[in-house]
Amino acid sequence: MTRITSISLRRVLDSRGNPTVEADVLTASGGFGRAAAPSGASTGEYEAIELPPTEAIAAARRHAVPRLVDEVHAGNQREVDRALRGADGTENFSEIGANSAVAISMAAAKAGADVLGAPLYQHLGGAFRGDNFPTPLGNVIGGGEHAKEATNIQEFLAAPVGAPSVSEAVFANAKVHARASEILDERGVPAAKGDEGAWAPAVSDAEAFEIMDEAVSDVEDELGFEIRFGLDIAASEMFEDGVYHYGDETKTTDEQIDYVAEMVDEYDLVYVEDPLDENDYEGFAELTDRVGDRTLICGDDLFVTNVDRLQDGIDVGAANSILIKPNQIGTLTDAFDAVELASRNGMDAVISHRSGETEDTTIAHLAVATDAPFIKTGTVQGERTAKLNELIRIADDAV
Numbered sequence: 001m002t003r004i005t006s007i008s009l010r011r012v013l014d015s016r017g018n019p020t021v022e023a024d025v026l027t028a029s030g031g032f033g034r035a036a037a038p039s040g041a042s043t044g045e046y047e048a049i050e051l052p053p054t055e056a057i058a059a060a061r062r063h064a065v066p067r068l069v070d071e072v073h074a075g076n077q078r079e080v081d082r083a084l085r086g087a088d089g090t091e092n093f094s095e096i097g098a099n100s101a102v103a104i105s106m107a108a109a110k111a112g113a114d115v116l117g118a119p120l121y122q123h124l125g126g127a128f129r130g131d132n133f134p135t136p137l138g139n140v141i142g143g144g145e146h147a148k149e150a151t152n153i154q155e156f157l158a159a160p161v162g163a164p165s166v167s168e169a170v171f172a173n174a175k176v177h178a179r180a181s182e183i184l185d186e187r188g189v190p191a192a193k194g195d196e197g198a199w200a201p202a203v204s205d206a207e208a209f210e211i212m213d214e215a216v217s218d219v220e221d222e223l224g225f226e227i228r229f230g231l232d233i234a235a236s237e238m239f240e241d242g243v244y245h246y247g248d249e250t251k252t253t254d255e256q257i258d259y260v261a262e263m264v265d266e267y268d269l270v271y272v273e274d275p276l277d278e279n280d281y282e283g284f285a286e287l288t289d290r291v292g293d294r295t296l297i298c299g300d301d302l303f304v305t306n307v308d309r310l311q312d313g314i315d316v317g318a319a320n321s322i323l324i325k326p327n328q329i330g331t332l333t334d335a336f337d338a339v340e341l342a343s344r345n346g347m348d349a350v351i352s353h354r355s356g357e358t359e360d361t362t363i364a365h366l367a368v369a370t371d372a373p374f375i376k377t378g379t380v381q382g383e384r385t386a387k388l389n390e391l392i393r394i395a396d397d398a399v
């Protein structure tokens, strides 16, 4: 029933105005799935390879489509993803591009769900999923690779951990985003927006901490449930010549660990992603040892959704959570394997968007299917609200 009968690939626009790969998958019984690849700006050194979309599409048509059409079943995700890996033949999808691979992998999952008449999260996660919902981590203030002349730290993320429902959490983040804008106005600081819709003011990191703290407290008081915040430091982007660069200032690794540990305690941070360089497993382990009992230390560029890198991290105690971005590794199967390895080792798996996105909503379903404690998918802006609104629909049983 779910035998794949056709795959179409095309270039569509992403949120930065760049082309990306979109895939349509059709099955023998009329099942249909469509998905598009996202794209990172602060990419990890060890991510699977994103090819220019025209090349990725041509290579996938030549190598992958013949191995999939009439050969595999969209309902059998491992079969689909094994065929994609076989067609590519490299470790990092450098032949067909992780962008083509992930678009086909996700479109096949949707086609499989369509045949079953089930929501994607149920197809991916089973009948026992859908009672728990991830807390959205909302990017409110940011800079780094996502905006020029703004904070050094890439993302300041609101985390409405006490929200009674996913819908109230989503609206709480939007209120924190709006309140941050008012505080910036009060301080006379103009702010454009970065790639993910976060405010990108020309303020120091110290001032951004203060603004975030105030915005979160104000909205917490107004709504009456706990809201905390977290960070994506994206430290690999700051690391050069053995030190971390904060504008004109630098920090050694020991100073960086002390700084992050101090911020965790001063601001009661609930989440810290990539506090250290992507090659510094030891530094991650030291920081996790110091503050991992009271916050999530999450590896994004560190693990790149890759089970081998995750296993290396588990072996030395680096981080207590992993960020899952399907396009970092190329298929849903690989992403699920990373989630499973993490959870078998007592680590949380946080599902994430990329800074370049489309209206695709797969990650909302993935977060529910994997019982993720958090999903990182922005706060406002159409390509971000697409996922947040889908979460609201999933909770409402309206997908």
Ligand SMILES: C=C(OP(=O)(O)O)C(=O)O
Pocket: 039, 040, 041, 042, 043, 044, 145, 232, 234, 300, 352, 353, 354, 355, 356
């Ligand atoms: C979402 C992120 O940014 P990008 O997609 O640019 O890697 C991130 O670093 O977590």
Ligand SMILES: [Mg+2]
Pocket: 232, 234, 273, 274, 300, 301
């Ligand atoms: Mg990151």
